[in-house]
Amino acid sequence: MKIAVIGAGVVGSLIARNLTRYKDVDVEIFEKLPDVGWGVTKANSGVIHAGYDDEPETVRAKYCAHGNALYTKLSEELGFPLKRTGSLVVAFNQEDIKILEELVDYGKKNGVEGLKILSKYESLEKEPNLSREVVASLWAPSTGIVGPWEVAQSVVENAVKNGAKLHLSTEIKSLRALPFDFVINASGLWADELAKSAGVKVTPLHPRKGEYILLDQPQLVKTVVFPVPSKAGKGILVLPTIHDTLLLGPTSEDLPPDYKERTETTIEGLAKIVENARKLVPSINLSKSIRTFAGLRPENELKDFVIVKDDKMVNIVATRSPGLTSAPAIAEDVALWVADIKKLKLRSDFDPYRKPIPRPYEMEDDERNALIKKEPAFGRVICRCNKVTEGEVVEAIRRGARTLDGVKLRTTAMFGRCQGSFCTVNIMKIMKKELGEEFEEMEKNLLGSQVVDGVSR
Numbered sequence: 001m002k003i004a005v006i007g008a009g010v011v012g013s014l015i016a017r018n019l020t021r022y023k024d025v026d027v028e029i030f031e032k033l034p035d036v037g038w039g040v041t042k043a044n045s046g047v048i049h050a051g052y053d054d055e056p057e058t059v060r061a062k063y064c065a066h067g068n069a070l071y072t073k074l075s076e077e078l079g080f081p082l083k084r085t086g087s088l089v090v091a092f093n094q095e096d097i098k099i100l101e102e103l104v105d106y107g108k109k110n111g112v113e114g115l116k117i118l119s120k121y122e123s124l125e126k127e128p129n130l131s132r133e134v135v136a137s138l139w140a141p142s143t144g145i146v147g148p149w150e151v152a153q154s155v156v157e158n159a160v161k162n163g164a165k166l167h168l169s170t171e172i173k174s175l176r177a178l179p180f181d182f183v184i185n186a187s188g189l190w191a192d193e194l195a196k197s198a199g200v201k202v203t204p205l206h207p208r209k210g211e212y213i214l215l216d217q218p219q220l221v222k223t224v225v226f227p228v229p230s231k232a233g234k235g236i237l238v239l240p241t242i243h244d245t246l247l248l249g250p251t252s253e254d255l256p257p258d259y260k261e262r263t264e265t266t267i268e269g270l271a272k273i274v275e276n277a278r279k280l281v282p283s284i285n286l287s288k289s290i291r292t293f294a295g296l297r298p299e300n301e302l303k304d305f306v307i308v309k310d311d312k313m314v315n316i317v318a319t320r321s322p323g324l325t326s327a328p329a330i331a332e333d334v335a336l337w338v339a340d341i342k343k344l345k346l347r348s349d350f351d352p353y354r355k356p357i358p359r360p361y362e363m364e365d366d367e368r369n370a371l372i373k374k375e376p377a378f379g380r381v382i383c384r385c386n387k388v389t390e391g392e393v394v395e396a397i398r399r400g401a402r403t404l405d406g407v408k409l410r411t412t413a414m415f416g417r418c419q420g421s422f423c424t425v426n427i428m429k430i431m432k433k434e435l436g437e438e439f440e441e442m443e444k445n446l447l448g449s450q451v452v453d454g455v456s457r
């Protein structure tokens with residue numbers, strides 16, 4: 001049976017991998033961008049939410065806490081980093097404390113374990129850099145952080161290892177004409193339009209922009225710090241990233257439906273982030289800022305995921321937050337639906353494991369020395385900020401990176417404080433050797449994004 005999965009974001013990737021568990025199934029993944037995980041999955045907070053702030057009875061609540069739990073096994077099988085940092089929702093007055101109590105109630109209904117309201121003293125003990133104005137906080141131990149694009153990359157690598165075919169830079173214009181026995185529409189911001197192309201009616205999507213500031217201020221917080229949520233969402237957070245930087249954001253701005261690629265940041269948005277983040281953690285130091293960026297949430301009027309299943313197709317629409325967290329649970333559910341309706345049987349030779357790219361900087365001396373003896377390229381550091389070696393860059397290219405951002409998002413080279421000022425040229429030399437491309441041909445990310453006009457020889 002032939003199954004098409006449209007979209008290699010975290011949702012489509014996980015569904016594709018789950019479908020490769022079955023016998024006699026050919027899974028093909030279609031992604032319009034030149035790499036996987038470059039849509040909504042690329043620019044978000046990277047938080048694996050505990051699941052206490054989704055109103056019980058919503059589709060979000062059904063998937064969030066379960067998705068959170070599934071991440072532990074996924075990270076062990078696929079070798080992407082996951083840190084269970086825990087989170088604090090910070091209350092500044094009695095009204096806020098009432099909201100914390102409501103969240104505890106939601107959490108209980110949603111099956112979230114370990115929630116506890118902490119006193120001012122206990123809150124400051126957990127996060128010494130919190131504002132002294134804090135009066136209480138909600139502690140959620142199951143909250144975690146990941147690099148969201150790394151989840152998609154590792155999942156797709158494993159799906160391909162199990163037989164899936166990946167078609168990058170391939171846009172599907174309409175679902176109706178696809179010659180497949182079953183179609184999964186997991187196309188993020190465009191899922192409403194593709195559903196419509198197959199005659200499936202869903203509430204239309206519009207982008208809700210979230211701007212961020214990334215800082216080189218590691219360890220300022222160790223947990224994910226939230227304000228109390230409001231109707232506009234979870235609010236502006238202060239959190240550590242999985243790569244040991246500090247992230248502030250996101251804002252929440254509804255944009256018109258045709259602004260699905262408008263990811264520019266604004267002075268107003270950035271000012272709002274600083275003002276709100278400093279209410280939580282006053283000692284944020286903007287001179288340590290590395291870069292700003294924005295992501296777009298696929299939002300609908302219902303403020304909830306919409307999953308429409310029939311015997312030929314599943315459309316997954318409005319994958320807003322907490323879609324990253326919920327994705328493994330959505331994927332489990334969708335694959336079981338397809339297996340049930342198409343009477344699929346599990347295969348015995350599915351291999352759930354994928355080895356991460358070796359990371360000498362994080363190894364013990366003995367392990368690192370043994371690796372360098374075997375492969376000397378893992379001893380040559382080419383990115384000084386994040387201590388990335390030539391061996392890691394070569395491995396990233398061999399695993400599918402074809403652009404500078406493809407290397408960056410697989411290795412963290414060009415991702416540190418200097419943002420590639422030092423290492424970009426060295427990486428281009430390695431790409432030239434591995435791929436046989438000239439400097440003038442190499443792209444940063446999208447088609448036409450060459451970084452070099454010409455080379456003086």
Ligand SMILES: Cc1cc2nc3c(=O)[nH]c(=O)nc-3n(C[C@H](O)[C@H](O)[C@H](O)COP(=O)(O)OP(=O)(O)OC[C@H]3O[C@@H](n4cnc5c(N)ncnc54)[C@H](O)[C@@H]3O)c2cc1C
Pocket residue numbers: 006007008009010011012030031032033037038039040041042043044045046047048049170171172173186187188189190191194209210211250295296297298319320321322323324325326
């Ligand atoms: C600002 C912000 C903060 C967030 N924070 C969190 C968080 O902390 N925790 C959390 O759980 N969730 C969070 N989310 C939500 C989470 O990022 C999304 O739910 C998730 O990434 C959605 O994944 P997806 O696979 O549905 O979409 P995408 O990642 O967009 O994947 C869809 C893919 O389909 C491709 N595509 C589209 N149309 C076509 C076509 N016609 N043909 C071929 N390919 C196509 C796109 O290029 C894209 O790569 C946040 C979102 C944003 C924007």
